[in-house]
Amino acid sequence: MAKRPTIAIQGIKASFHEEAALTYFGEEIETLECMTFKRMFEEMKQERADYIVMAIENSIAGSLLPNYSLLQDYNFPIIGEIFLPVQLHLLALPGLRFEDIKYVQSHPIAIRQCEEFLQDLQGITVLEKSDTAACAKEIQDLQLKDTVAIANLNAAKAFGLEVLERRIESNKKNYTRFLVIAREHEDIKDANKASVCFRVNNKPGSLAKVLTIFAQNNINLSKIQSMPVLGKPNEYNFYLDLEWTEQKAYDLSLRKILKYTHNLSVMGEYKSNDTRK
Numbered sequence: 001m002a003k004r005p006t007i008a009i010q011g012i013k014a015s016f017h018e019e020a021a022l023t024y025f026g027e028e029i030e031t032l033e034c035m036t037f038k039r040m041f042e043e044m045k046q047e048r049a050d051y052i053v054m055a056i057e058n059s060i061a062g063s064l065l066p067n068y069s070l071l072q073d074y075n076f077p078i079i080g081e082i083f084l085p086v087q088l089h090l091l092a093l094p095g096l097r098f099e100d101i102k103y104v105q106s107h108p109i110a111i112r113q114c115e116e117f118l119q120d121l122q123g124i125t126v127l128e129k130s131d132t133a134a135c136a137k138e139i140q141d142l143q144l145k146d147t148v149a150i151a152n153l154n155a156a157k158a159f160g161l162e163v164l165e166r167r168i169e170s171n172k173k174n175y176t177r178f179l180v181i182a183r184e185h186e187d188i189k190d191a192n193k194a195s196v197c198f199r200v201n202n203k204p205g206s207l208a209k210v211l212t213i214f215a216q217n218n219i220n221l222s223k224i225q226s227m228p229v230l231g232k233p234n235e236y237n238f239y240l241d242l243e244w245t246e247q248k249a250y251d252l253s254l255r256k257i258l259k260y261t262h263n264l265s266v267m268g269e270y271k272s273n274d275t276r277k
């Protein structure tokens with residue numbers, strides 16, 4: 001039997017990262033729990049992980065900008081994507097009443113998704129922690145009787161907590177997009193999406209020129225994100241997600257943009273997997 005792949009996730013079991021990893025790879029995996037996003041890349045560099053599953057964007061919180069830098073710094077290929085619906089609940093030790101709450105703890109992405117709900121809570125301190133599941137676990141481990149966690153139902157079940165309030169996210173249709181990153185290059189059959197990065201000259205129309213080439217070749221731009229290049233004023237890295245129906249048109253447009261860009265890198269070619277409704 002082939003060895004189960006080891007997937008580095010940010011957070012512990014029952015976190016959204018674990019759910020994303022299970023959604024993509026199925027149940028036959030080992031997960032490697034990492035407390036930070038950078039740790040996942042270090043583990044992969046040390047060959048203790050075969051893949052990374054990493055959140056890159058959320059419908060409310062937006063892009064996770066430092067994660068773009070990690071992709072650049074470590075240069076491992078993106079081989080897939082997952083869109084996960086994010087439903088959040090307020091979890092507490094059984095029997096806890098609303099008036100007992102002094103602290104609400106969760107991952108910053110989850111906190112930002114529940115801002116409307118949190119605004120209505122008077123005199124309660126919000127604490128940002130490493131991941132939603134660890135917040136739930138801590139309440140059980142330390143028997144915290146004045147603290148609640150924002151997390152998912154897997155965490156409630158895994159750590160014996162009760163749901164004090166269901167579905168507290170502001171936008172009921174919110175999704176998080178995760179990337180699947182491999183240690184080694186993999187040839188993805190029928191790839192129809194790519195994540196690329198480049199810089200352009202600081203001159204009028206430089207970026208427009210590149211975007212026109214994609215438009216002329218019928219390449220859809222599903223995302224564009226810019227990030228300043230550290231130590232180089234006026235220089236930006238542009239991160240683009242491209243989608244195509246004709247592989248040849250994509251190949252051609254990449255060749256054509258070479259003339260108008262510098263530091264062009266293809267961060268990964270993979271199958272589009274947009275499961276949002």
Ligand SMILES: O=C(O)C(=O)Cc1ccccc1
Pocket residue numbers: 010011014015016017018055086107109110130131132133176
């Ligand atoms: O804290 C977690 O469970 C994570 O995996 C990070 C996260 C939090 C909220 C939405 C998506 C990802």
